[in-house]
Amino acid sequence: MNKAAMTKCPTIALLGQPNSGKSTLFNGLTGARQRVGNWPGKTVEKKEGYYNRDGARYRVTDLPGTYSLSANSEEEIITRDYIASGQADVVCILADSSQLSRSLFMLADYAGIECPAILLLNLVDVAEAQGKTVDAKKLEEKLGIPVIPFVAADRKQYDRYYEAIDKAMKEKQQISIDSLIARFRTIEKGIYEELLALMPPEGIDNYSPHWLAIKLIEGDAAILEKVKSGLEPKAYLKTQKIRSSIRNGPLQTGGCKFQWIDELLSDTLVQEQDKPLLSKFDRLATHRRWGKPLAILIILLGLVASFIPAAPIMTLGSMIPRLGGPIAEALSAIGASQMLIDLISQVVLNTLYFAVAMIGFVLGVNLVFGFLEEVGYMARVSYVFDGTMAKLGLQGKSVMPLVVSFGCTIGGAAGTRVIDSWGQRVLTIALAWVVPCAATWAIVPVLSSLFFGAWAPLIIVAIFIVAGLHMLITAKIFGSKLIREEERAGLIMELPPYHRPRWKALLRSILVRTWDILARALRVIFLVSLVFWLLTYSASGNPDTSLLYRVGRAIEPVTIIFGLTWQTFLAYFASMISKEAALGVLGSLYLGAGTLFTATVGSGGQMATGLENVLLASLTPPAALAFIFAVTFNAPCLMAITSTYQETRSVKWTLRILGYYFVSSLLLAFLACRIANLFFN
């Protein structure tokens, strides 16, 4: 995107409570012309994009979804600061028409900010299906700003939005707040007017004196600080004195705001109330006994369903390495060096294979769980699992990525997309890495029964117990840094009404992301594959001339402390690229079957013929157990690491999690080996 062009064009900020349809509108307006990053110095996602209309370019900023404009969370502060800064020419406020009397709160909280606004009554189709009709024209007369009944998922309706924006830019209308102010005047002892008289008459930034006075009644410390710089010391002292005498400020102003909303809706909203408050399905979904099993069942079905769109793409990806032979032949025919041939036929093709396979699965997971989020079901999962997940410092929705990780950690990491807070998302990913994925189960039972025979199930049980403890400890270690104080507060959340999925809008938002993910995945996977290839490169084709081999042998005195021989250590190291590589690399090292690189990326997780006997002869049971634990609790695979980077958008946190798993898996190997020594010596 051209930065210079972006700064000159009119800017529209999208503001609304969660579930008001902001993201749908943002994706609908901007399509692929968007950029996702972070707000400067913050962990909150910043989405910016643009659209063109009649030859002019409009910039759109999707503000974080918040319930109000208080300063209780990073999201609210960002939203407020952005609006105050005057960067937006028009603020487009979205309200959910099916829950109008609550979702207009954002409008009431915004009233008094001096920036032109329009109100989009989104989800009118859902409201109509519930028997609710809104008289938008009358509401527009009362509010003094354009009010548009709207369905953000339907792009055919966007002309109404465009026209309203143009009108707002031309006429610069602001919300009429006279009747709202009349209500604020009724607050105890006339403090509103006392504070208003003390405020700078021109306001501060985009905040009018009225708005500042209300925030002071609410006990907003950030606004008090702002006001301090604009007031004489005497006036500031007086302000502080009045403010400290107020009890329950937010409750009083909140009461006024809702009375104003009720008055606005008294003759503009007609609703037939005959439906039960909880549908039959919802009674089951929120049931104290059946809610949880139903959620797990739906998540598992979701995991299976993710493979429907994923499988063809993943199969396509797995066919890419087959091109290696013909490409190598062609290159060799034109006289390319063997190293270049290897680089292209191994690293480049493998990067494509991994990236395409990863995209396939991420796409499937995003589609299925995006659908469950969109129709409103994920909020029910959050409700039934709130108590359980709170023990790990997480919200109820986090159960989904953890369950999905039993199938595949890539999907687990991608599934955290439905979690709205960044800290919660990163912590969930950090915990999802503990969950043994399907590939683990392709290796662990084989090795366990080879070395421990009938005792193998005990190893599996031990892995589950260790995984449980691991999660508790990891949650403590990472939680303290990732979960902000305000998120530790108990849950208050809405369970949005169910509505039919908007496939087009959902697909649009997912496809936009997919390109971004693919580009990032290609970069990360190529870089890591290249480094790993260089480490394992041997001109002779035998592992023993590669750098990794030499390093592995040299540091064996260290790795043996953790119960790992140089062979098992190299196999463990390679399992960070792909879990199945653990067996492939052992095959390569013990039987000389192929290079370390091809053994790592091309291993299907099967035991090579003859490897069983060699392993039994070369490894003691404690060494085998150390290896099993090291591999099980190691980083899941390169694609999961990439997926983690994609969702955390932080190299620092991805490396932190990676480093933590490297160290902790070695530590677990050490413990497993020592404990096993007690039994086998």
Added chain:
Amino acid sequence: MIALNEVNAGQKVVVSDVKGDQRFLSRATSIGLTIGCRLAILHNEKKFPILFYGRDTVVALNREESKNVLVEVIE
């Protein structure tokens, strides 16, 4: 006047007071919990958040926090 966590499912109440710090009050207000607001209790099960319906919205509120919401039962 009783706390919200003591109300049975199926009952209807009017909020008479909300206690707590500025953060909680502001959060509760923004989701529609204000004095005089009518709520219908949908679920009140041990170890689960309280589920109620108010201002067109189904809201889940933690048990601990729901002790801070005082209500009058009307039905």
